[in-house]
Amino acid sequence: MPKISRRASQTPSSKIRRVFNKSLGHDDWVKFTVGEPDFDTDQTIIEAAYQAALMGNTHYVHNAGIFPLRQQLAKKFYEDQHLTVNPETELMVTNGGTEAIYLALQAIVEPGDEVIMPGPQWTPYPMLTTLNHGKAVICKVHEKDGFQYTEENLRRSITPNSRILILNSPCNPTGGMAGRSTLEMVAKVAKEFDLWVLSDEVYEKLVYDGNEHISIASLPEMKERTIIINSFSKSYAMTGWRVGFMMAPAALMQVMVKLHELETSCCNVPAQYAALAALNMDQVVTGRMLEQYAKRREILVKGLNRISGVSCVPPKGTFYAFANVKELGVPSDELVERMMDEVGLAVVPGTAFGEDGEGFLRFSFAVSEKTIEEGLERFETFVKSLRQ
Incomplete structure (x- = not known):
C-alpha cells in the first residue's frame, strides 16, 4: 500500500466524538456531550437561504464572501467592540470557525514555530497546530484563576520560537472568561514578544451574570496583531450551516483569502444569505436562547454542587459546566466509561481537552431542563x- 502521511495518520480522533458515537442508538441514555444548541434555526434565517437559492444565488462568489454580509459584519464589530474594520480587506466568511483557525495557522506558522494555548483547551487547537507543522505549547490554566492565563505562567511558556498565542474567551470547555485586566496583561505580553493573538470568540453572545465580552482586538495597538475567529453556529443555532467569519489585518487576510480559495473556494452561498438575515433580524431570538441557557446553567451547577465529592464553579460564558471530580479518586476517562455502562449517562471527560483536564468532566447544558434533572439524578446515583 502507498505511504500515508504520518502526521495525518497520527492525529488523534476526538474523545468527544468517541463518547458521542458510543451513545448513538441508546435513546434511554441522558447525554451532555456535543456542544450544539438544542434549538432549531429561526425560520427567518431558513427562509432567507431558500429565497436566495430561488433567486439564483447558487454560483461562485468572491472568495472572501458576499459583500453585503461582510458589510454587516463590519457594522457588528463597530457596534459591539468599537472596532473599525474594512469589509473589503479585513473580513472573510469561512466554512465554520474551525476552517478560520486552520487558515490562520496555515498563513502564519513555519515548521517548528510554537503556538501557545491554554490547558485545558478546545480539542482541535493542538491538532490543527501539528497539521500545520507547528508545535503546541500548553500553558496550564487553573480553576482558582478562573481558568485564565496569569502573567507568570504565560511568560514561562514563551520561547524564541513562539509565534501565536491562542485566547479563547468565553472558553470551551471551562466556561471561563477573560476580564479586562487579563486582556490587558495578555496584550502587554503579546506586544513585548511580538506575538500574533488568535482570539476565538465563538461564544461571545453566551455570557451570564452581567459579564461583558471584550475583544482583545479593541485594546490599544492590538487590532494590528489579532485574528478574531467567530461563527454563527452557537449564537444563532446554525451549527449545520457551517458559516464562520474572521477578522485580521489586511496583509494577513490577503494571504488567508488565497488559501481559502485553494481549499474551498467560498462558503456555501445560500448559507451566507442566511447569515446575513441572522444579523439583520430581531436579536431577541438569541436573547431568548440565552435566557433558557441561564436557567439550565443554574439548575445544573446547583445540582452538581449538591453531590458529595463534586464541585463546579459557575461558568461565566458558553453552555458548558466544567465539574471538578478529583475527590472521587477515579480517572476522568474511567468515570465516563463506567457512567455510560452503569447508569446510561454520557458526559465528556476533561482529558478530551488535554491532560490538564484530568479530574474534570464537561457537561453541556444545551439540553432541556428535564434532561438536566434526570442526568443529575443518574450522576448522583x-x-x-x-x-459503597
Whole structure:
C-alpha cells in the first residue's frame, strides 16, 4: 500500500466524538456531550437561504464572501467592540470557525514555530497546530484563576520560537472568561514578544451574570496583531450551516483569502444569505436562547454542587459546566466509561481537552431542563455507588 502521511495518520480522533458515537442508538441514555444548541434555526434565517437559492444565488462568489454580509459584519464589530474594520480587506466568511483557525495557522506558522494555548483547551487547537507543522505549547490554566492565563505562567511558556498565542474567551470547555485586566496583561505580553493573538470568540453572545465580552482586538495597538475567529453556529443555532467569519489585518487576510480559495473556494452561498438575515433580524431570538441557557446553567451547577465529592464553579460564558471530580479518586476517562455502562449517562471527560483536564468532566447544558434533572439524578446515583 502507498505511504500515508504520518502526521495525518497520527492525529488523534476526538474523545468527544468517541463518547458521542458510543451513545448513538441508546435513546434511554441522558447525554451532555456535543456542544450544539438544542434549538432549531429561526425560520427567518431558513427562509432567507431558500429565497436566495430561488433567486439564483447558487454560483461562485468572491472568495472572501458576499459583500453585503461582510458589510454587516463590519457594522457588528463597530457596534459591539468599537472596532473599525474594512469589509473589503479585513473580513472573510469561512466554512465554520474551525476552517478560520486552520487558515490562520496555515498563513502564519513555519515548521517548528510554537503556538501557545491554554490547558485545558478546545480539542482541535493542538491538532490543527501539528497539521500545520507547528508545535503546541500548553500553558496550564487553573480553576482558582478562573481558568485564565496569569502573567507568570504565560511568560514561562514563551520561547524564541513562539509565534501565536491562542485566547479563547468565553472558553470551551471551562466556561471561563477573560476580564479586562487579563486582556490587558495578555496584550502587554503579546506586544513585548511580538506575538500574533488568535482570539476565538465563538461564544461571545453566551455570557451570564452581567459579564461583558471584550475583544482583545479593541485594546490599544492590538487590532494590528489579532485574528478574531467567530461563527454563527452557537449564537444563532446554525451549527449545520457551517458559516464562520474572521477578522485580521489586511496583509494577513490577503494571504488567508488565497488559501481559502485553494481549499474551498467560498462558503456555501445560500448559507451566507442566511447569515446575513441572522444579523439583520430581531436579536431577541438569541436573547431568548440565552435566557433558557441561564436557567439550565443554574439548575445544573446547583445540582452538581449538591453531590458529595463534586464541585463546579459557575461558568461565566458558553453552555458548558466544567465539574471538578478529583475527590472521587477515579480517572476522568474511567468515570465516563463506567457512567455510560452503569447508569446510561454520557458526559465528556476533561482529558478530551488535554491532560490538564484530568479530574474534570464537561457537561453541556444545551439540553432541556428535564434532561438536566434526570442526568443529575443518574450522576448522583453513580457517585453514591462509588462510595459503597
